[in-house]
Amino acid sequence: MRKKDDEKEKSIKEAVIKLILQEGFHGTSISKIAKVAGVSPATVYIYFENKEVMLQDIYSEYSEEIFEYLLNRVNQEMRGRQLIEVLVKSYYNYIREHKEIFSFVEQFSTCPSLAGSCRVEIKGINNINNLIAEMKNNQVIRDYSNDNLLAIIFYPVKAIAVNNHKSESERAVLLQEMIQIIQDALLI
Amino acid sequence: MRKKDDEKEKSIKEAVIKLILQEGFHGTSISKIAKVAGVSPATVYIYFENKEVMLQDIYSEYSEEIFEYLLNRVNQEMRGRQLIEVLVKSYYNYIREHKEIFSFVEQFSTCPSLAGSCRVEIKGINNINNLIAEMKNNQVIRDYSNDNLLAIIFYPVKAIAVNNHKSESERAVLLQEMIQIIQDALLI
Amino acid sequence: MRKKDDEKEKSIKEAVIKLILQEGFHGTSISKIAKVAGVSPATVYIYFENKEVMLQDIYSEYSEEIFEYLLNRVNQEMRGRQLIEVLVKSYYNYIREHKEIFSFVEQFSTCPSLAGSCRVEIKGINNINNLIAEMKNNQVIRDYSNDNLLAIIFYPVKAIAVNNHKSESERAVLLQEMIQIIQDALLI
Amino acid sequence: MRKKDDEKEKSIKEAVIKLILQEGFHGTSISKIAKVAGVSPATVYIYFENKEVMLQDIYSEYSEEIFEYLLNRVNQEMRGRQLIEVLVKSYYNYIREHKEIFSFVEQFSTCPSLAGSCRVEIKGINNINNLIAEMKNNQVIRDYSNDNLLAIIFYPVKAIAVNNHKSESERAVLLQEMIQIIQDALLI
DNA sequence: CATGAATGAGGTTTCATTCAT
DNA sequence: AATGAATGAAACCTCATTCAT
Structure with a gap:
């Protein structure tokens, strides 16, 4: 159970990193991140309070x-x-x-x-x-x-x-x- | 016909520079730029083909x-x-x-x-x-x-x-x- | 998660048909369609990829x-x-x-x-x-x-x-x- | 002088006809028409009261x-x-x-x-x-x-x-x- | 007459986020 | 926990039209 969570969080983070390189901060949206990470946009908000916090956490x-x-x-x-x-x-x-x-x-x-x-x-x-x-x-x-x-x-x-x-x-x-x-x- | 106004182009560029510092590339929208520059959003497109070209020109x-x-x-x-x-x-x-x-x-x-x-x-x-x-x-x-x-x-x-x-x-x-x-x- | 609402898709289609008769293809905008259908403009894009595809689907x-x-x-x-x-x-x-x-x-x-x-x-x-x-x-x-x-x-x-x-x-x-x-x- | 006018009006009409075939009524804008006709958008309004009247005249x-x-x-x-x-x-x-x-x-x-x-x-x-x-x-x-x-x-x-x-x-x-x-x- | 500049309104689409399941 | 649906707000951009020359 915990394992699953960690993997989802990791795949979200990796999606962010990947997209920011390809498309920059502008052009990297939650729905794109979710698509690349293979989760629902709503799931992103289970792991991160909002987009800004997410970027700061990853940074x-x-x-x-x-x-x-x-x-x-x-x-x-x-x-x-x-x-x-x-x-x-x-x-x-x-x-x-x-x-x-x-x-x-x-x-x-x-x-x-x-x-x-x-x-x-x-x-x-x-x-x-x-x-x-x-x-x-x-x-x-x-x-x-x-x-x-x-x-x-x-x-x-x-x-x-x-x-x-x-x-x-x-x-x-x-x-x-x-x-x-x-x-x-x-x-x- | 009216002449293209150098002052307008300049104030658009300055608005971009100013906003990018304050808000970053994300968070700097055409309408914010227009507001700061004191022109209509449509006017921006008289001086620059689109947002990307505008940023490249200024760069x-x-x-x-x-x-x-x-x-x-x-x-x-x-x-x-x-x-x-x-x-x-x-x-x-x-x-x-x-x-x-x-x-x-x-x-x-x-x-x-x-x-x-x-x-x-x-x-x-x-x-x-x-x-x-x-x-x-x-x-x-x-x-x-x-x-x-x-x-x-x-x-x-x-x-x-x-x-x-x-x-x-x-x-x-x-x-x-x-x-x-x-x-x-x-x-x- | 919510199920896709057949009623909504139907009411969007009907709104399109109705508006095209009244206002023609020009003059029928997504926001008008959304208003007539009683949904948000963004909702239209859940049911149809874009305007062109929407019209083709309905056709x-x-x-x-x-x-x-x-x-x-x-x-x-x-x-x-x-x-x-x-x-x-x-x-x-x-x-x-x-x-x-x-x-x-x-x-x-x-x-x-x-x-x-x-x-x-x-x-x-x-x-x-x-x-x-x-x-x-x-x-x-x-x-x-x-x-x-x-x-x-x-x-x-x-x-x-x-x-x-x-x-x-x-x-x-x-x-x-x-x-x-x-x-x-x-x-x- | 008169000759010149007639030619401009004709080229505007032809531009409309051409564009309507290619792009439909939607997708045919005054500025596109002006571009194809080789005149200024403002010139179109010398020959036609507005877009609707123009289309009706041509029809x-x-x-x-x-x-x-x-x-x-x-x-x-x-x-x-x-x-x-x-x-x-x-x-x-x-x-x-x-x-x-x-x-x-x-x-x-x-x-x-x-x-x-x-x-x-x-x-x-x-x-x-x-x-x-x-x-x-x-x-x-x-x-x-x-x-x-x-x-x-x-x-x-x-x-x-x-x-x-x-x-x-x-x-x-x-x-x-x-x-x-x-x-x-x-x-x- | 003719024009390119200028614009408010509105176009299509995407956004970050929340809802209901 | 997880999701796809849903949305108001806002993104970029183009529209028909008018202005100033």
Whole structure:
């Protein structure tokens, strides 16, 4: 019984993610979601209070996922050089492997009317922050502010990951160079 | 016959930009646009074929504007260090001074269903590319690929500019540090 | 869940028929139909995919009805003279008794942009065709082509039935004479 | 100057006729008409008071045209047999040669909301009526009522003319047989 | 006379949501 | 819990017509 429920909720969430990529937030309606998820429109309202809450719930869930993904690929034994490489590469890989989720999260967070009324993003980012802070303490990376360190590590790689004008191998070359740039900039 | 009214077209565009920031792409309807612009909904269709074309037209126009803005603040006499500072600062200033336009462009370009069927962005970005290429030729900045140079110069600063958790002065400190990081990373 | 309401579908169809007579195909809007049928405009779209399909569905249904009507008034024991009389009179009566339906069907079938994309009319007309063929086999009526026999039996009577310049009794006289003419022309 | 006007009026009328065939009465808007006619929507209102009057004007003009066409092909020296043949054939030819006009007139006259408020059809039909009356006086055709004679002569041939399931040559055979049937039915 | 701009009204259709089963 | 039916509101867009030049 519980199992059934979880599957329905999951299929609704997946339908949303899929449709938002294909059709954007506008163009993604409850009835389309229901059709793709294989349920009735009324069923959506059993799992989510309304459309806005539904989108926020899904955003909350998936916007944390990336941090778990990153933390799972990092461990205590890695030194600075390797750690930067793994963080940048993992972020790149996550985007490429989860295009739909990444697109949903990006669309949601660039839309003030959606993201504005939504308070999340605290747990996951904190863990990453702690990781960075520890590296600074250990004098592995330079003593820049955490915000800037995160910005340097995670923002430029987005530009590579979403560039569909380039081939996979071209992007790989860019990624390697980018890792080098970031390592040189941040490591002591 | 009456002449097509430039003021009307302008006020429609401004209404779109304004509403997209406040309400997002979903939630910005033709009738709301018409109301804000002070015209009839039917009038919108005199200036734009349909809603999609309207958004694409506006995107085409404003996505170029940022490049003009940057190029206007740069000149031949600037050496590498100053040039990086001006580019990063100008981009930051543009975002802060044109929040509505920046939000529109970001929302549009992160939405595949909108940006996908829209081929633009060639003139402006080329001029910036030439600027960067020249700097490499003059052995002012390191010989990294253009894509990565642009990514390093323009992406991390976004993170600072859109961070509304910080005060204006806190952001200024971050920006100054970020400029330093980028200069150190790119200048020979 | 609620069951689809046959009453509702019927009242929508009747509203269409009624409005098309009063206002023509132009001038018959979904919202008018909904108002006359006592439902919401959105409800119409539960029963019909869109306006065009709705009109075609209704046409398909009613364009067959006339043939059933005719066949119900005919039987095996009737000989040629009587059969022609019954066919002509019944067609006349059908038109007079079902002015709205007849008007709908006529308007629909004279409008190429509607009728063009609509393939129907096969079952009913076939039964009439068989009836005519049998009469020819039995050497009751002359050996003209089926198309022409149908044209002679059913087309001139339309002219009488739609002639509102004449009184009911005048039309009755015309009808009687017309039956005579057709009998003389077709019977051996 | 006058010449110019007449041409514009003519091109508007032709645009209406053309569009009504292609798109039906619904689907034929003033702006489409203007586009096809190569004029401004406002210009249409110089030549016609409004849309309804325009359609009625065009109907009045073209619904008479058929009678002129028929009368031009008939002369005093023709005897009954030939006269019936010429009338039936000419009507058939008119329909095939002027499909657009015929379709317009049929659609208009089968639509009560259009035809109802339109009083015309007097001159042309009278001449045909006189022709028929004369034939009865000369004891060439039987003494049936004029209404029925017209119905027999002109209605069945419509069925042949609009039958696009048949080839041109098949229709020719049907037409010849139909003429024979009508001659036998009406001639003394 | 002729026009493209302009518009209020209304077109078809879809929306997010609720109802009744 | 789950559903398809039902709907008022609103979406996009076009209409017939008038205005200003």
